[in-house]
Each structure stands twice: as structure tokens, then as C-alpha cells.
Amino acid sequence: MNDSKPLENGTNTILTAVNSINLILGLPINSYAMCLILSGAGGTMASELFFLNLIVSVLTSSLASVFYFAIYCNIKMIAVAWSAIMLFYVSVPSFQRNMVKYKVTVSTAGTSMAFTTNSVFIKLVGREGESKRTKLTSIIGAVIGAVDFFQGTASTFSVDCPVSLGELVLIELEKKALLMAVDWFPNKIEIESPEGDIYHFPIYRLIANGQTHLFKEAKAVPLLVLVWWDIAEEGIPHCMKAGNPLDLPYEVRFTFTKSTEFLFTLSTGLVELNLKCLANSKDTWKTINDIAYVKSTDISDYVREHWKEDAFFGHQYLNGVNPILIRRCTALPDNFPVTNDMLSIHGGRSLEEEMKNGNMFLLDYKNLDGVEANIINGKQQYLMAPLVLLHLTPERKLRPIAIQLKQKPSEDNPIFLPTDSEYDWLMAKIYVRSADFSDHQLNFHLLRTHLLAEVFTLSLLRNVPMVHPLYKLLIPHTRFTLQINNLARGFLISKKGFFNNYAASGGKAMKTILQRSTASLTYSSLCPPDDIKERGMDSVPGYYYRDDALQLWAIIYRFVEGILGYYYHTDAEVQKDSELQKWINDIFFHGFLAEASTGVPQSLSSVGELVKFVTMVIFTGSAQHSAANSGQFDYGGWMPNTPITLRCPPPTTKGSSSQSSMLEALPDVAATANGLSTMWLLSKQSSDFHPLGHYKEEHFSEEIPCKFILDFKAELAEFGAAVNARNQTLEVPYTYMDPQLVENSVAV
Incomplete structure (x- = not known):
């Protein structure tokens, strides 16, 4: 019995340590899990953490039981053998000194819900061999799981191989759930070889459970099968086939932050504006x-004060929201x-x-x-097609x-x-401003930016793989x-x-306007240097849209x-790039409806x-x-102006307009409120x-x-x-092309 006394005395210390480990590991795991549940952010993750804590408790209790058994039976060899096993387990790396190590750094996206608590496995494939399928687990990650692949983090792991694999050409990535599957959105994986070479594997896509994903160096599987063309209306650019946002591939959806803010603003806009x-x-x-004027900006305050003035009316066609309609006469x-x-x-x-x-x-x-024109609540509405001469x-x-x-001259037009009466002239300008709202929203805004940007995006995703320089260049400009x-639909x-x-x-008016606007669409009108020259607007003073557009075009170019x-040193390289040619041909067919008269190229030859075309896409x-x-x-916050x-x-005759007839013609209270909110x-x-x-990615x-x-960022900062x-x-400042206020993509 005397021989067992030292072992028995040491056991108390060991068991105390084991229980302490149980407490130290269990408390933060359970606390973190409870925080996730209370915040509503991670029920699945919380379940896995509770289960992980149970496993830790079982393992540490088993360790204690072995030592109790050794003491009770006075069998020193059991304790010695168990200690040897544990020592071997802890010191395994010392037996791998002859193995070559690949340093693997995994970056998870910073967006909400991008993390996973599931197990991630990787296999490295080189020209001279491949690694074993290896679970990516750090020492800390093995204990608390969530750390390794939490949103916005970059974690580093080691993959050991008997010999060097040579040049890395491929990785296999797989995710498996312990209990509940939690999808994962990694940004990229960087691997440093034993020779010191760095290999880049862009991911930027959702990794679902139980699937093996193959990624080539600087290349991932393109989204060729996840997006399809659809025709919403004949005679306008084609769009993506999707019933609702949940039908969209995860890769192109809003982030959690964007979704939350957008839906909140959508649901509370009327409240926020009182x-x-x-x-x-x-x-x-x-x-x-009486007309509602609630939330103001510096410019909307100016508009409310000056909206009746002729000089301000003219100013809006140079520096308002529709500065591409005006042309020299x-x-x-x-x-x-x-006359x-x-x-x-x-x-x-x-x-x-x-x-x-x-x-x-x-x-x-x-x-x-x-x-x-539309009929609203059973009442006919009116939309004119004015001609305006400015001096x-x-x-x-x-x-x-x-x-x-109206377009056709007549006695009643x-x-x-x-020099006409105040309200005759003011009413004429109001009908022009109302017409401008429709032309701006459906032609300049919806068609020429939103719908065309969708065409550019779909063609990119369908035809161009991630390895392609065009994909790398344009993908940030397709975000959301x-x-x-x-x-919007x-x-x-x-x-x-x-x-x-x-x-x-x-x-019916909306469909007609969109079809006519599409029919009049030209490539040159989308390129400011060409468009401004064609409209004869290159020397008009105070045309800040022109000044900023030309500067930004030049910087982007x-x-x-x-x-x-x-990447392209000769014209022949452009001509032989099949993916590039498929991209432009899809745009020509689906965006410009295969109309050669638009001037849009069907193929790229130099x-x-x-x-030039890619500059137009980004611009x-x-x-x-x-x-x-x-x-x-800014320009619509005071309703009578827009x-x-x-x-x-x-x-139809002069001398018939008054303030009363103006108020009768203006939108009613409900239309005003909903227009301002939108x-x-x-x-x-x-x-x-x-x-x-x-470019965060x-x-x-x-x-x-x-x-x-x-250099691009530096030029933009200097211009800003x-x-x-x-x-x-x-x-009246013109801020709409300040690079700090211009978003990379059509995202709102």
C-alpha cells in the first residue's frame, strides 16, 4: 500500500485539474451558445456548442475514471501506460519532423451568417502528388469550434505531407456537419508551400454540406448553371429568371446588413418621414x-425656395437627376x-x-x-410629351x-x-417636370442603369469563369x-x-415607354465622350454632370x-478568347435585342x-x-417640382390657369406621401x-x-x-459623381 501512496496523492491534483478544465471549457462554450440563442443569430450553432461541451465533459470524466481505476487496483502500470499514451498523443508533431508542411490560411467572409461550426476538410493536389484529406482544425478550434471559421476571420492551419507536392494546381474542399448543417461562405484560401511559394484560391461562394468542391489555383467553378435568362416583357432587355430573392444564388444576394436595412427602410419610410x-x-x-414637406436636405430646401424660377428650371437639365436629355438646338x-x-x-x-x-x-x-396614361382609383391621369426651347x-x-x-401643334396646343400669365407659364413648366419624372425614372434610371447592369451581370456569371481577368475586374461592379x-420588379x-x-x-404607359426607350438606345449614348459630343453639350458653361462624367470616364478608362x-498584349488574343466573345455576344443578344443599329459590338476584335466597352460597363x-x-x-422632396x-x-387656351387649377392638377395627398417615401x-x-x-474582395x-x-483609388481620391x-x-453643389458617394455597382 505504501507504493501506491504517491500515486494516490498526485491523483487529487490531477483530478482537480481535470475538473478545472471541464469548468474552464464548459463555461465559455455554454455562455457563448446562450448568447447566440438569445440574439436569435445562431440556433444551429448553439446546439452544436452544447453538444461539444457534452463531449468535453465525457472525455475529461473518462480520464478521471482511468486514474481512479489505477489507484483502486494499485496497478501502477495502468497509470504509466495511460500517461505514455497521452504523452505520445501530445507529442505526435515531434515524430513528424521529416514531414513537409503546407501553411493553409482560410479567410471567411465578413458578412453576417457567413460562418460555420461544421468540420472543414481539404486535400491539396500538386503536379507531383496529393495530400491526404485533412481536417482543418487549430488547437483552439478543436476545443471551441466556432473560432476557426467565424465571419470576418482568417485562420491558419498546417497540412503535412511526406514529400513536396510540386506546383499546386487544385484543392478539394468539403464541409461536413456534426449534427446540424451550417452553410459556409469563405472568401479565399492562400497556401504557402514548403518552398515558400504562395498559391491563391479565390472561393467567394457558398459551401454547402456534404459536397466536394474543386477549386483551381486562382480559379473556382463559375456560376454557369445557377442563373438563367428570362423575358419579362417583349422589346426590353432580358432579365434573370427568379421569382423572389430566395431564388437567387447565395453568391449574389444581399448581405444580412443590406437586407435588414433595406427592409427596415422600406417598411418604415412613411413613418420616418411622418x-x-x-x-x-x-x-x-x-x-x-399644405403640401407635405417633411424630411429635407440642403438641396431640397433650395428647390422649395426656387422651384418657380426659370433659371432653376434650366439648371435642373444640366445638373439635376436627368442631365442626358438636353441637346443643343x-x-x-x-x-x-x-417664331x-x-x-x-x-x-x-x-x-x-x-x-x-x-x-x-x-x-x-x-x-x-x-x-x-395610368388610371388611379378610377380617375384618369395625364402625361404629356412636351417640347421645350431653352436659351x-x-x-x-x-x-x-x-x-x-404635346408633340403635334394645333390650336388647342x-x-x-x-410673357404669359404667372400660372399659365408655371403650369406649363409643371407639366414638363411631371413628364421629366417619367422619362428619368423609366429611361435614364431603370433602363440605362438597372436593366443594362443586370444584363452585364448575368452574361458575366454565365460565360466567364473566376480565373478570367474580366471576371476579376467586373465582379465587384455587379454586387447586389x-x-x-x-x-424593384x-x-x-x-x-x-x-x-x-x-x-x-x-x-400600359410603363411598358410603352420602356419599349420606345429601348428601341432608341445606342452604344454611343452610353459613353459620355461620344454622347456629350453628339448632343452638342461639350462647351456649355456650368454643366457639372458633363465635367464629372468625362473625368470619371477617363479615370476608369x-x-x-x-x-x-x-493580360491582352495583341488584338489576336482578344479575338481568340472564346469566353470573352460569348460574354459580349450574350450582351448584344439579351441586352440590345440583337439590333445592329444600336452600334453595340457583337464581337470584340481589338x-x-x-x-472601351468594359469602361462603359463599369461607368x-x-x-x-x-x-x-x-x-x-433632393429634387423630388418638394412635390410640385417633380x-x-x-x-x-x-x-388648351391661355389665361385659364390659376392657383386653384394648379392644386387640382397636382398629385393628391396619398400619391404625394408614397412618392416622397419611395x-x-x-x-x-x-x-x-x-x-x-x-474592392474588399x-x-x-x-x-x-x-x-x-x-493607382485607381489614388486618382479617384484626387478627383474627389x-x-x-x-x-x-x-x-447648388453637384455631388452625385463624387467618388466617395458613388457605389461600385447598382445596389439600390
């Missing part, structure tokens, strides 16, 4: 001062019979002289001509000098002038585009959506030229042609969308916002492309500083 009590009102506005359209006798031009100059001098400009809403004065102010509200368009342009319920251009020039989804979207509430519908036909929603920036040029690994990205300095001097 308009909830007005949303279903049947009333009309009795006085101009060198000859009047035949259907717009303005010198009607006009009073400063300095006594004639209309012909001022057109020759380049001081006359035209707004032509011909795409709205003859559309069947650039010696004071460098752009002012309207003649307005015809007078040409309104600034598919889901935001899916939501549900909330804005569906049969029960905003346009059908409240806008004059809802119902240099960036694209650098990146693509690194590096220069490729650079459209970032800067152009910002120009069309960001200022909606009426979404008009409830009365336009005046524009507020669409103008609101998400906290999950990626500014232009900021590292798709490029080569040194030179990464340097081009840094210049924009801010200029805006300090302006009465």
Missing part, C-alpha cells in the same frame, strides 16, 4: 403651404413652330442668330407621345423661353411663353444588382407596385486599360474595343447610376456601401494589377478632392 397618416388619404391639397423641329415674334431674346438677337451662336437648347419628350443668356443662365405640351432589380414596377398605384406612367493591357453601373439615382429626393402624376388635362428609400445610402474603386493576386488598383473644392464655390 407621412404614415397620409399614405391612404383620399384628400387633395387645399393650398400650396441648331434647327427647330418641324412640329415646334416657334421670332413670340420671343423676347436679350440684346434683340433673332432665334436664328442664337441658334447659330450655339445658345439654343432643346428638350424633346417624344418617347412619351401618345402613351396611354443660354449672356449671364450664363439657361432659361426656358417656349414650351409646347398653344406654345407657352415667359440582381437582387435590387428583383426587388416586386415593389416598384409590378402590377401592385408603386408605378401602377401612384404614377401617371404606370400601367485608364484603370481598365492598365488591367486588361496586362484590345481598344474591349477597353454605367457606378457613376451613371449615381447620377440618375442619388439626387431623387409631380409623379397630374390629375387634370393640360390647359424617393427617400431609393436615395438613401446603405451602411454596407462600397465606394467606387474600393481580393480577386487579383498579381503585383501589377494590384498596383493598378491602388477637386470636386469638393469646386462645390464649395457653388450655390
Whole structure:
């Protein structure tokens, strides 16, 4: 019995240590699990953690039982043997000194619900051999599970092999659940070989349970089978086939943050604007001062004060939300019979002289001509197709000098002038501004940014693998585009959506306007250098949209030229790239409906042609969308400046308009409230916002492309500083193309 005494005395210490381990491990595991349950963020993960704690308890209790048995039986050899086993287990790495080690670093996405608590296995495949299927577990991760693959973390592991595998060409990745499957979204895996070489494996996709995923070096399986084309309406760009956001591949859905914020803003917009009590009102506005004006911005305050002024009316067509409609007028359209006798031009100059001098400009809403305006609550709405002549004065102010509200001249379609009565002229401008709302929303905003960006995105996902430089370059500029368009089809342009319920251009009108706008779409109109020249707007003073668009286009062009020039050295390389040619052909067919008259290339034959087209794609989804979207509430927050519908036909004779007839024509209370709420929603920036040029996902690994990205960001920052300095001097700043406020993609 004396021989067993030392062992028995040491056992108390060992058992105390075992129980302490049980407590130390169990308390944080159970506490963390309870936090997950209480927060509602991880019921599945919590269940696995509770089960893990049970396993730890069983193992430590088993260890204690073995020592008790050794003491009771006075069998020293059992204790010695058990200790030897434990020593061998702990010191296994010392027996692997002849093994070569691969350092594997796994980065999990930072978005909510990207983590997993399941087991992850990897196999490395090289040109000279392959590793065993290895479970990725660190010492800490083996105990508390969630650490290794938690969102926003990068964890490092070791994969041991008897000999070097040579150049790595492939990895196999598999995830298996202990109890409940928890999908995982890793960003990338980087592997350092024993020779010191670094291999990059971009993932950026959902890893489901029980499936083996193969990833090549700098390449992953493209999303060729997960997205399909659909035709929502004949005569407009094709879209993605998806019934609701849950039908979208996980890779292209909103992050948890984006989803939560969007749905919250959507559901609380009326409340936030203090308009909830007005949303279903049947009333009309009795006085101009009664009109709802709630949430304001600096610019919307300015709009409310100056909306009646001719100079501000003209300003909006240079620097408002629809700055691509205006063009220089060198000859009047035949259907717009303005004469010198009607006009009073400063300095006594004639209309012909001022057109020759380049001081006359035209707004032509011909795409709205003859559309069947919406019927709301059984009441016919009205949508005009105006012609507007504007004059650039010696004071460098752009002012309207003649307005015809319908395309076809007639006795009941007078040409309104600034010399007419106050309300005749004001009403004419109101009908123009209402027409501009529909043209802006359906043509410039929806068609030319949202729908085209969706086409660019779908074609990329369907045709271009992740290894391709085009994919790496464009994928950040497709972020959230598919889901935001899916939501737009549900909330804005569906049969029960905003346009059908409240806008004059809802119902049949919307389809007609979109089809006509698509038919008039050209490649050159999507490229600011070409578009501005074609519209004769290259020398107009105070045209800040033009100035910023050309600067941003040039910066994006240099960036694209650098990146693509690194990969494509000759035109022949572009011509022989089958994936590239499939991408452009899909865009031509599905986006521009195979119309050669658009000028969109069906194939790409040179590096220069490729650079220009890709520049257009990036510009459209970032800067152009910002120009069309960001200022909606600024210029629409005061409803009379941008009426979404008009409830009365336009005046057919002069002298018949009054404040009373104006109020009768303006949108009713419910339409106003819902219009303001919608524009507020669409103008609101998400906290999950990626500014232009900021790429959080590292798709490029080569040194030179990464340097081009840094140069791109530096150029954008320099340009942004210049924009801010200029805006300090302006009465109405133009901020919509400030790179810090421009999102990488169509995401709202």
C-alpha cells in the first residue's frame, strides 16, 4: 500500500485539474451558445456548442475514471501506460519532423451568417502528388469550434505531407456537419508551400454540406448553371429568371446588413418621414403651404425656395437627376413652330442668330407621345410629351423661353411663353417636370442603369469563369444588382407596385415607354465622350454632370486599360478568347435585342474595343447610376417640382390657369406621401456601401494589377478632392459623381 501512496496523492491534483478544465471549457462554450440563442443569430450553432461541451465533459470524466481505476487496483502500470499514451498523443508533431508542411490560411467572409461550426476538410493536389484529406482544425478550434471559421476571420492551419507536392494546381474542399448543417461562405484560401511559394484560391461562394468542391489555383467553378435568362416583357432587355430573392444564388444576394436595412427602410419610410397618416388619404391639397414637406436636405430646401424660377428650371437639365436629355438646338423641329415674334431674346438677337451662336437648347419628350396614361382609383391621369426651347443668356443662365405640351401643334396646343400669365407659364413648366419624372425614372434610371447592369451581370456569371481577368475586374461592379432589380420588379414596377398605384406612367404607359426607350438606345449614348459630343453639350458653361462624367470616364478608362493591357498584349488574343466573345455576344443578344443599329459590338476584335466597352460597363453601373439615382429626393422632396402624376388635362387656351387649377392638377395627398417615401428609400445610402474603386474582395493576386488598383483609388481620391473644392464655390453643389458617394455597382 505504501507504493501506491504517491500515486494516490498526485491523483487529487490531477483530478482537480481535470475538473478545472471541464469548468474552464464548459463555461465559455455554454455562455457563448446562450448568447447566440438569445440574439436569435445562431440556433444551429448553439446546439452544436452544447453538444461539444457534452463531449468535453465525457472525455475529461473518462480520464478521471482511468486514474481512479489505477489507484483502486494499485496497478501502477495502468497509470504509466495511460500517461505514455497521452504523452505520445501530445507529442505526435515531434515524430513528424521529416514531414513537409503546407501553411493553409482560410479567410471567411465578413458578412453576417457567413460562418460555420461544421468540420472543414481539404486535400491539396500538386503536379507531383496529393495530400491526404485533412481536417482543418487549430488547437483552439478543436476545443471551441466556432473560432476557426467565424465571419470576418482568417485562420491558419498546417497540412503535412511526406514529400513536396510540386506546383499546386487544385484543392478539394468539403464541409461536413456534426449534427446540424451550417452553410459556409469563405472568401479565399492562400497556401504557402514548403518552398515558400504562395498559391491563391479565390472561393467567394457558398459551401454547402456534404459536397466536394474543386477549386483551381486562382480559379473556382463559375456560376454557369445557377442563373438563367428570362423575358419579362417583349422589346426590353432580358432579365434573370427568379421569382423572389430566395431564388437567387447565395453568391449574389444581399448581405444580412443590406437586407435588414433595406427592409427596415422600406417598411418604415412613411413613418420616418411622418407621412404614415397620409399614405391612404383620399384628400387633395387645399393650398400650396399644405403640401407635405417633411424630411429635407440642403438641396431640397433650395428647390422649395426656387422651384418657380426659370433659371432653376434650366439648371435642373444640366445638373439635376436627368442631365442626358438636353441637346443643343441648331434647327427647330418641324412640329415646334416657334417664331421670332413670340420671343423676347436679350440684346434683340433673332432665334436664328442664337441658334447659330450655339445658345439654343432643346428638350424633346417624344418617347412619351401618345402613351396611354395610368388610371388611379378610377380617375384618369395625364402625361404629356412636351417640347421645350431653352436659351443660354449672356449671364450664363439657361432659361426656358417656349414650351409646347404635346408633340403635334394645333390650336388647342398653344406654345407657352415667359410673357404669359404667372400660372399659365408655371403650369406649363409643371407639366414638363411631371413628364421629366417619367422619362428619368423609366429611361435614364431603370433602363440605362438597372436593366443594362443586370444584363452585364448575368452574361458575366454565365460565360466567364473566376480565373478570367474580366471576371476579376467586373465582379465587384455587379454586387447586389440582381437582387435590387428583383426587388424593384416586386415593389416598384409590378402590377401592385408603386408605378401602377401612384404614377401617371404606370400601367400600359410603363411598358410603352420602356419599349420606345429601348428601341432608341445606342452604344454611343452610353459613353459620355461620344454622347456629350453628339448632343452638342461639350462647351456649355456650368454643366457639372458633363465635367464629372468625362473625368470619371477617363479615370476608369485608364484603370481598365492598365488591367486588361496586362493580360491582352495583341488584338489576336482578344479575338481568340472564346469566353470573352460569348460574354459580349450574350450582351448584344439579351441586352440590345440583337439590333445592329444600336452600334453595340457583337464581337470584340481589338484590345481598344474591349477597353472601351468594359469602361462603359463599369461607368454605367457606378457613376451613371449615381447620377440618375442619388439626387431623387433632393429634387423630388418638394412635390410640385417633380409631380409623379397630374390629375387634370393640360390647359388648351391661355389665361385659364390659376392657383386653384394648379392644386387640382397636382398629385393628391396619398400619391404625394408614397412618392416622397419611395424617393427617400431609393436615395438613401446603405451602411454596407462600397465606394467606387474600393474592392474588399481580393480577386487579383498579381503585383501589377494590384498596383493598378491602388493607382485607381489614388486618382479617384484626387478627383474627389477637386470636386469638393469646386462645390464649395457653388450655390447648388453637384455631388452625385463624387467618388466617395458613388457605389461600385447598382445596389439600390
